[in-house]
Amino acid sequence: MNAIETPPDRAAGTAARPDALADRTGYDEAFLGPVVPLPLPASTSVDTVVLPYTHFTVVLRPDRRLAASTAVCIDGQKLLEDVPRDDAWTFDPRVPESQQAGNDVYRDNPLDRGHLVRRLDPVWGAAAEAGRANTDTFHFTNAAPQQDVFNQGKQLWQGLENHLLDHAARFDRKLSVFTGPVLHDSDPPYRGIQVPLRFWKVAAFIQGGALASTAYILDQSPDLSRDRERAMAGAKPGDPPPLGAYRTFQVPVADIAELTGLDLGPLPAADLMPVTRAPEERWRRLESYEDMALGG
Numbered sequence: 001m002n003a004i005e006t007p008p009d010r011a012a013g014t015a016a017r018p019d020a021l022a023d024r025t026g027y028d029e030a031f032l033g034p035v036v037p038l039p040l041p042a043s044t045s046v047d048t049v050v051l052p053y054t055h056f057t058v059v060l061r062p063d064r065r066l067a068a069s070t071a072v073c074i075d076g077q078k079l080l081e082d083v084p085r086d087d088a089w090t091f092d093p094r095v096p097e098s099q100q101a102g103n104d105v106y107r108d109n110p111l112d113r114g115h116l117v118r119r120l121d122p123v124w125g126a127a128a129e130a131g132r133a134n135t136d137t138f139h140f141t142n143a144a145p146q147q148d149v150f151n152q153g154k155q156l157w158q159g160l161e162n163h164l165l166d167h168a169a170r171f172d173r174k175l176s177v178f179t180g181p182v183l184h185d186s187d188p189p190y191r192g193i194q195v196p197l198r199f200w201k202v203a204a205f206i207q208g209g210a211l212a213s214t215a216y217i218l219d220q221s222p223d224l225s226r227d228r229e230r231a232m233a234g235a236k237p238g239d240p241p242p243l244g245a246y247r248t249f250q251v252p253v254a255d256i257a258e259l260t261g262l263d264l265g266p267l268p269a270a271d272l273m274p275v276t277r278a279p280e281e282r283w284r285r286l287e288s289y290e291d292m293a294l295g296g
Contacts, residue, residue: 020093024136026052027071031176036211038204041069041178041262049099051092051141054133055122058141061183062099065193066144069180069262070116076165076173078124083134089113092139100140101193114146114199116179121161144181145195147220153246156286157218160201163289164214168205176204178267182217182259197221200256202267207295211270214294215253217283220246249283250292 029037040050040059048068049060056072091097106113115137122133136142146154165173181196188195199218204211253271257264272295276282286292 016096017093021053024052024054026050026057027055027176028073031073032174032204032206032211036206036266038071038176038267039263039265040071041180041202041260041264043068043261043263045261049095051094051139053117053122053136053139053142054129055124056117056133056136056142058116058139059180060095060099060141062095064183065099065101066183066196067116067141067180068183069178069260070142071176071178072117072121074121074161074165074175074177075124076168076175079120080123080125080127080130081120083120083123083130085119086135086138089138089140089143092141095141101143101145102140105145105191105193110148111145111195112148113140113143116142116144116181116199117177118158118161121177144199145190145193146199147246149245152287153218153248156248156289157199157201157216157246159289160203160216163292164203164205164294167294168207171206174205178202178204178264180260180262198259200260202253202256202264204267204270207272211266212272212295213253213267213270214272214292215251215256215267216286217249217251217256218246219249248286250286251283255282 027040029039032038040057042059046061049062051058051060056070058067059069061068091100091102117137119134119137122137123130161175161177164175168175179201182198182200183196187197197220201216202213204213250273252273252275253264254268257268273293284291
């Protein structure tokens with residue numbers, strides 16, 4: 001594993017308050033119905049901390065100071081779109097600050113605090129409940145560093161839930177969505193963390209009375225023949241690692257389980273994407289939502 005150092009001002013951090021946010025109930029594994037419970041994606045090989053919020057849960061990996069996975073319940077019929085955006089990012093008081101990637105990672109560089117659970121996804125229900133969910137998404141535990149450049153690949157990624165909700169409108173307009181960074185030992189070190197180069201998402205819904213799932217990868221790996229050389233030519237000591245243009249793929253759910261080491265329960269068996277072993281076909285690069293395989 002790459003050696004990383006905790007910045008001096010993060011070494012001690014602030015003591016955790018485990019009783020904080022005690023009213024948060026988090027992700028509901030029976031949200032799509034009791035017949036198809038969907039547990040949190042988990043791994044027994046690493047230590048994690050489960051942090052419930054409003055309508056979503058973050059499974060934090062303290063050793064990486066980032067989430068291993070997140071899970072959110074989205075009720076498309078109850079979403080509130082007029083809740084003001086709140087960009088006040090805060091530490092989760094239940095976890096020592098030294099185990100979270102805070103502003104020291106994102107300061108004075110081209111890295112965005114990329115929401116893992118998208119801000120609007122848990123913002124549904126009564127006004128007070130929706131407002132609390134909105135605020136909850138701005139905890140550092142729900143963020144990971146992403147390239148600040150906005151391109152078609154990232155636009156597709158950010159709109160996936162909307163497109164899938166439209167697809168599910170013929171049924172009950174409910175989604176359970178699982179998201180996280182692909183955490184590899186080879187991820188480049190920067191300011192006390194390792195920057196993930198890929199992100200994953202698995203969406204689950206009921207289709208034709210049965211569980212259905214689809215999976216996606218957002219890739220910000222540099223094109224080593226162009227991006228890295230161009231970035232390193234003008235790089236200064238302490239600059240973040242070079243990242244590439246976003247590329248979004250639909251992939252087999254089983255590949256997400258293999259990449260992350262997470263147990264995804266019944267989701268791989270419910271995948272709507274036909275699985276093929278031909279490398280050039282197994283991951284389907286998305287140029288538009290029409291490229292997605294959603295069955296029926």
